[in-house]
Amino acid sequence: MAIDELTRVIAAAPSRPVSSAPPRRDRTLGVSLAALLLTFAAVLPLTRAITPTWLSLSILAMAIVWLAGAALRGLRAHAAAVPVAQLVVWVMAVTGCHSALAALGQLPGPYAFAGVLPTPRLLEALPPIAAAATTAIVENAAPLLPDASLTLVLVAAAGLLALLVDVLAVALRLPLVAVVVALAVWVVPPAVIGDDGHLASILLFTGAALLLLALDRRRRAPEEFRPVPAAAVAALAVVGALVVAPALPAPTATLRGPGPPTRIDATLSLGDDLRRNGDTEVMRYTVGEGEAPYLRVATLSSFDGDRWQPDDGPFVPADEFPPEPIAPPAGMTTAEVSVRVQIANLEGEYLPVPSPLTGLSGVGDGWNVLGENLTVIGGDVAGESYTATATIPRPTREQARAATATIPSPTAEGLQSTTMVLPDSPEVSPIRDLAEEVTGDEGNDYDRLIALQSWFRGGDFAYSLEAPVEDGFDGTSFEAISRFLEVRSGYCVHYASTFAVMARTLGMPSRVVIGYLPGTNTGDDLDDQSVYSVMASQLHAWPEVYFRGIGWVPFEPTPGLGVATEFLPDALTPGGADPDAPRPEITTTPSAGPTSGASRPPEDVGGGTGGGSGSDAGGWLLAAAIAAGVAVLLAVPWLVRQSIRSARLRRAAGGDARAAWRELRAMLVDAGIDTPPHESPRALAARVSTAHGVAPPLLAPLVSAIEDESYGPGGGAPRGDLATALREVRLALTPGRGRRAWQRAAPRSLLALPRFGGPDGDG
Secondary structure (H helix, E strand, O other): HHHHHHHHHHHHHHOOOOOOOOOOOOOOHHHHHHHHHHHEEEHHHHHOOEOOHHHHHHHHHHHHHHHHHHHHHHHHOOOHHHHHHHHHHHHHHHHHHHHHHHHHHHHHHHEEOOOOOOOHHHHHHHHHHHHHHHHHHHHOOOOOOOOOHHHHHHHHHHHHHHHHHHHHHHOOOOOHHHHHHHHHHHHHHHHOOOOOOOOOHHHHHHHHHHHHHHHHHHHHHHOOOHHHHHHHHHHHHHHHHHHHHHOOOOOOOOOEEEOOEEEEEOOHHHHHEEOOOOEEEEEEEEEEOOOOOOOEEEEEEEEOOOOOOEEEEEEEEEOOOOOOOOOOOOEEEEEEEEEEEEEEOEEEEEEEEOOOOOOEEEEOOEEEEEOOOOOOOOOOOOOEEEEEEEEEEEHHHHHHOOOOOOOOOOOOOHHHHHHHHOOOOOOHHHHHHHHHHOOOOOOOOHHHHHHHHHHEEEEEEEOOOHHHOOOOOOOOOHHHHHHHHHHEEEOOHHHHHHHHHHHHOOOOOOOEEEEEEEOEEOOOOOOOOOEEEEHHHEEEEEEEEEEEEOOOOOOOOOOOOOOOOOOEEEEEEOOOOOOOOOOOOOOOOOOOOOOOOOOOOOOOOOOOOOOOHHHHHHHHHHHHHHHHHHHHHHHHHHHHHHHHHHHHHHHHHHHOOHHHHHHHHHHHOOOOOOOOOOOHHHHHHHHHHHHOOOHHHHHHHHHHHHHHHHOOOOOOOOOOOOHHHHHHHHHHHHHHHHHHHHHOOOOOOOOOOOOOOOHOOOO
């Protein structure tokens, strides 16, 4: 069939007329504003899972990223430069947030030039911050109160989401993909906390998504937006959220945490308590000057190889305690701690008190103080308000080294039998061998226990609520201890139980305590005393070892919790050889805060101030590694698109009309030109020539080839090289090298694949 006859056939077919209307005004600003609103709508539900102290900083970061893009587009900057500039502004915004939090003393640093330009030391500080934020999310229940690390991560994530949604919706003109990305963030909080009371959030997100799609359609389509389909979609979304969603099964995912609901299992089977579904404030207390104490709940001395059992035995009624004044150890400094406790949401028969208890007043009826361990049991803790006093020994390091970890006999035979005995089991021997290996070079009991504590906290072990549980090792039996020592990952129960058993294999009396971490200072004062809040998530377990002449000494083997026990040398203790020397903040009672990084001065994080070259080198290496990883990720779309393009060009060079036409349409999509499936090749070529300035002779070989392939007899006559025509069209379509590079780096055709219909088939 001759070409002129083909022309008449194609011309007779209905085709979309080329609009001669003047170009409409640019709606890019409106689309970018809709993208910003969509980002905010996606982030907003997180406030139901994480207390929104971070939200204002996150909004500021999102606004800064958006403003950078809007300003550069208003100045008609190169399309490829806008996302790069937004990325730079995002880095500066995150760095500025870190600097602000560091200036408030909440993070180490600041490590930035002019407060907004990151340094290598900041890059070194970021992985621990990210790890701390991850731990806070995994180990705490919703709604959780974010610390500085989690706040910084949330601000960074919000700004990055704003950048990503803006690039997808505005630069790549893929608004539907932007909505999907935002939706992936929006659905997380309802799925995690099972919250179905978020109608306002549903409406805001649906409205933002529809607005974005509508503005983008008006930006690219010749006809005005029709509101009827959009209204139908919105109505279906709202109906689905209100009617269908409540009928779905309740979500099973939860934000897990290391605390109980409101009741403690005193048998040390704390796995379920530590992996609870919620977190509540269990009590508040006031304390004067000095450190806030651990609050003991139960003491477990008897171990039968399977589990630890809480102590019982002789007791004294609380209203008669103490029967006689309790004398502190002779020749030893002591510290008295007095707390006034108000129980808020705790149930059970144990009363949280500091240790060793020396005074108790204000409690109701039915409470008893157990003999040696001085725990309080027997009543109903709900609603109690009382005052408890403890006198804590403060031995020097020399006194601790001179003392032996033994029970004074024969005055405490019962105590010795319960705190030193291990069941006869073949599993004891490897545990004893490991304990002797860890402590073998030390010459006294104190240094052996410090070595054991340091071994657990030294970096080979990790805190986890999941690792030992995956294979069923959730408990304190010999089997669980052996598995824990193998995987070196577990929670406080595993560390406390293993430490206590290893101490017994070394001939030292030990036991395990259940109680609460000191809690969080609320910043309030009551009668010149600080007010602390203790949450259910701060339930904890730790070991104690008895030293003759000192008493029970707590240790903290769990990494990331509390402060490791270490006594001061005699020269640094009051009454020592150098009373004016500075006294470091070292305590025998653990605190609530983590020790990794947080217990060191900010200037020591990421290296010292001297020898900074090593730190800088490490920072630059980390920066180079991050940059290389980002470059590889950014190169993936380009590599995939180049592979597809090369394969099509090879086939087009041999005269394959379909391959050539598919590549032409992909090129048009990459350039931001629509390729509707109902539009004929000739109509598409006419529109591209008229609206985008591509000369008709450049497109003619491609149009003739696909028409000949589609309508010619027997698949059409042999054709020559079509690859050259494609290259010429590409140069005419995007004459600037920078624009061509941007299209190659971010090929829209990979995500918005053209739907091939009409004469070129389904392709």
